[in-house]
Amino acid sequence: MPKVGGRVGIGDVAAAAGVSTTTVSHVLSGNRPVRASTRAQVEAAIRKLGYRPDPSARSLRIQRTENVALVVPDITNPFFPQLAAGMQDILHPEGYLISVSDAALPVRSLDAVVQHLLDRRMDGIVMAPHFATPMHHTRIAESGAKLVRLSGSIDDGLGDIVRSDDTAGVAGVVRHLVERGYRRIAFINGEVTAEPGRLRIAGYRRGLSEAGLDYDEDLVKTETFTRDGGMNGAQSLLRRGARQPDAIVCANDLIAVGAMDALRRRGLSIPGDIALTGYDDIEAAALLSPSLTTVHNPAREIGRSCARLLLDRLADGYDGPPRDVVLPNRLIPRESS
Amino acid sequence: MPKVGGRVGIGDVAAAAGVSTTTVSHVLSGNRPVRASTRAQVEAAIRKLGYRPDPSARSLRIQRTENVALVVPDITNPFFPQLAAGMQDILHPEGYLISVSDAALPVRSLDAVVQHLLDRRMDGIVMAPHFATPMHHTRIAESGAKLVRLSGSIDDGLGDIVRSDDTAGVAGVVRHLVERGYRRIAFINGEVTAEPGRLRIAGYRRGLSEAGLDYDEDLVKTETFTRDGGMNGAQSLLRRGARQPDAIVCANDLIAVGAMDALRRRGLSIPGDIALTGYDDIEAAALLSPSLTTVHNPAREIGRSCARLLLDRLADGYDGPPRDVVLPNRLIPRESS
DNA sequence: CTGAAAGCGCTTACAG
DNA sequence: CTGAAAGCGCTTACAG
Structure with a gap:
């Protein structure tokens, strides 16, 4: 029951409990011992009056918001x-x-x-x-x-x-592909001027080396972190005359979407002909068909x-x-x- | 140059400008006229000291946060x-x-x-x-x-x-389909216990009626607002013996994704054999292939x-x-x- | 056009 | 174990 005409303040609680505002404050904060019976009275008064401390007053006093x-x-x-x-x-x-x-x-x-x-x-x-x-x-x-x-x-x-750990994340993707039997694993990167570009290609290299696979620069394309980047990168990997990869690791999901467009256009099946992976786990990753293997950032x-x-x-x-x-x-x- | 040992307060500004805190406050708020020359001095002091009012003190005083x-x-x-x-x-x-x-x-x-x-x-x-x-x-x-x-x-x-206006949104989808020449327009709804379910089917009916098309309950399936709902709804619309729709309006994008799965499985091309639309414009809508016609909520x-x-x-x-x-x-x- | 002073509702150093 | 009182930094009614 708040008193009419205003909010309930610490003074109202103190009056109702028959103690000082100092004591009410200490009951609330626990900053100094209060006799159990006193505390009980104060707590009863707080409940009865529906008292809630005012954060502005508190902030002003303690100099923190x-x-x-x-x-x-x-x-x-x-x-x-x-x-x-x-x-x-x-x-x-x-x-x-x-x-x-x-x-x-x-x-x-x-x-x-x-x-x-x-x-x-x-x-x-x-x-x-x-x-x-x-x-x-x-x-x-x-x-x-x-x-x-x-x-x-x-x-x-x-x-x-x-x-x-983006680097570990991509290395994990490579390990996963190797476990599934893929060996010619390509990588489509986004801009290497961006930190993720540098970290993720490092993960690709680490993954290869941990699997005992050689790094082949013909299998690496540097594009942009976009659908178009993925389209271009995949087309370039699949150009006639090139030895085709059996898996493409993409530096993000958008790149993978673009690569998927390119593979589909070539009539290649995923993962039958070529496996495909992304990074980020955007909403679309689960909704594409086939749904996209990717790495979830622990946001x-x-x-x-x-x-x-x-x-x-x-x-x-x-x-x-x-x-x-x-x-x-x-x-x-x-x-x- | 904040004075050492503490933040700059309105009092520091007042002292530097040779006026009262009242006047500083009024310069800041514009709540009462201040002589131009006085105002200029105060503003100069504010700039020089880098004064920024304390929001906790203000809130406590004005009783708003x-x-x-x-x-x-x-x-x-x-x-x-x-x-x-x-x-x-x-x-x-x-x-x-x-x-x-x-x-x-x-x-x-x-x-x-x-x-x-x-x-x-x-x-x-x-x-x-x-x-x-x-x-x-x-x-x-x-x-x-x-x-x-x-x-x-x-x-x-x-x-x-x-x-x-969900109802108007779906009615607009129907109008769009009619303009493109579609006539047997089906609807897959989510739960009608949810407000969007009720509003969106109403839009479907309004769209049909505005186009002079009859409502045919064989063309309406009530499922859930999920991918599975869309899959079930589409399968049910396409079951053998039924006269097939030439377009399917889905009550949300997830339903449309499920319907797309079902159509693809049947070897039907979109929009060649059947057009498909969603609602909400989730991220995946633009990334699917074909990309999904939908309605963007003006969030x-x-x-x-x-x-x-x-x-x-x-x-x-x-x-x-x-x-x-x-x-x-x-x-x-x-x-x- | 301007100022002195009260008071918003807390926390805490000081005192007992 | 408890209280009286100062003070955090503003705004504004009151007064001139």
Whole structure:
């Protein structure tokens, strides 16, 4: 029963329980011992009045907002919502609020997003955009907000990093294909200027070498991370005169979709004539026919890790050097291999 | 140059500009006239000190947080991230912070999410889960937070509603097929217990009637909103002895994927033998081959509308009756029709 | 056109 | 084991 004409404050609880606001506060926080009988009275008063502490007052006093932000490059990419969900798994139970900002639009530049979040006094920020610059990281670190990123290097000392192991992921795909009997395994890459391009081809090489297979540069095509890239790469691999591969590892699912178009156009069956694999596990991967063998990025688990790293610094007093967390990913075998 | 040992406050600005904090506050808010020369001095001091107002102090004083929440049933469904992006388009420039909560998990029930958001004193909440109950809406309304929903009826007086016109969307699909010369147009529905099931079959009927075509119940199958549902529905339409349709309208894209599997298995070409359409425009729709004609839900536009309705009540003093906003959607013609 | 001062609802150092 | 009181940084009614 809130009193008429206003919200129930800690003072109302104190009055109802016949104690000071100090004691009510300590019952809530557990920051100092309270006699059991007193505590019981206070708790009864809290329940009876339906008291809920005001977060603005608390924030003002403790100089922390208990708000955390996630900045993403493109909310349309399903990876990022999953990341957000993972953060929630950990942070909601701790009472933190998570705000998600899409920094995709030019009108809403990363500069403006970061400024907005710092103005709002975020306690922690997870920066996912690959186009974030050291300037952004520095601004965040100097504001006192804790920082976690999804790529780059911890050498700048500006915060923790969480990522999944793309190289191991692709190596796992190669191992899977070798186990199934494939031997002439080709690779269609996207841009090698992008970090995933470099990491994934490294995985391809590692996979071959672990299987004792030679690296053959005729079997590797560097295109773009698009459907067209996959189409071009596959056509180039299948050109007349070339010794054909029996499997094609693609650096992402979109490339695999394009390669699938090209194979189908040539009347080749998948995986009968040629096996095909992707990377990312986009929604379409399961819906294509044949469904696409791929690697699932542990987006949710990455989100959880980000949240835990943040929480270490925010709530658990960790103040050590930046940490670099590398998570395993998961092969999803489907019909295409 | 923040002074050492603490953040720059409004008092520091006032001292630097040689005015009172009252005046600094009014320069920032524009709530009362300030002499141009005074304003200039204050603005210079703000710039020089890099002053940014503290949102907790402001919230405590004005008794609003300028925080808005979006609650979704499943962040994995790409519709909802788009909705969030649309809200951001409108609310970020106004200085609002948006928090997104996934209420999917049983461990994180809708009850708990709503409670968490009310504890955090959200000024406004957009409730997207179809499984939200009147109890949730009532709790929100009673807390004083403004409410916007994506379905239901405004008759309960508990807040505004924004939705897209599923019925018109499916009617548009039928019109499109008729324009392309198709006449025996079948419909595979999902569960009619779900609101989309009811609205979409209504669109099918409206489309037929607008085209002067008769409704033939042999051409309508009620299944589930899944790939299996589509497979079953298509098999049932194509069973021997039945007069075959020349087009199949599916109540969502997943159903269309299943129907595509069934048609392919029968050796039927799409759209040569039978045209096929979906609804929702999931990512896979563009990646299938043939790519799928479908209807795009204007998720981002819905998000913008939700934000505007909230802003009307939060910032612009609107205090009238609940509003029901119905947005048009967009036919995406692709190869399958 | 401007200022002094109260007060929003908490937490915590200080005191007992 | 408990309380009185200061103070976090703003906004605004009141006064001039």
